[in-house]
Amino acid sequence: MPANDIVEVPAGAPAPSVVVTIHPEKCIGAGYCVEEAADVFAQDDDDGMVVLLVSNPSPERKAAVLNAARRCPVMAIEIRE
Numbered sequence: 001m002p003a004n005d006i007v008e009v010p011a012g013a014p015a016p017s018v019v020v021t022i023h024p025e026k027c028i029g030a031g032y033c034v035e036e037a038a039d040v041f042a043q044d045d046d047d048g049m050v051v052l053l054v055s056n057p058s059p060e061r062k063a064a065v066l067n068a069a070r071r072c073p074v075m076a077i078e079i080r081e
């Protein structure tokens with residue numbers, strides 16, 4: 001999977017609950033983000049670094065995304081509410 005392959009919510013969809021930004025240069029490949037929200041985060045097949053799948057997940061995924069950011073040991077995940 002290519003890095004930074006971001007999927008946007010289509011026009012007309014409900015307003016997103018959070019906006020997710022990643023900082024791959026900080027990532028150490030611990031994988032906690034994928035454990036919490038595998039529909040939002042992935043790890044690069046080659047180097048294990050975080051890949052953002054969805055930058056504006058649905059409101060139902062807000063708790064999982066916040067948990068992923070909290071668990072990241074290097075604060076590589078930024079959430080804007």
Ligand code: SF4
Nearest residue numbers: 027028030031033072
């Ligand atoms: S939890 Fe943090 S360090 Fe671990 S893979 Fe995700 S972004 Fe990288």
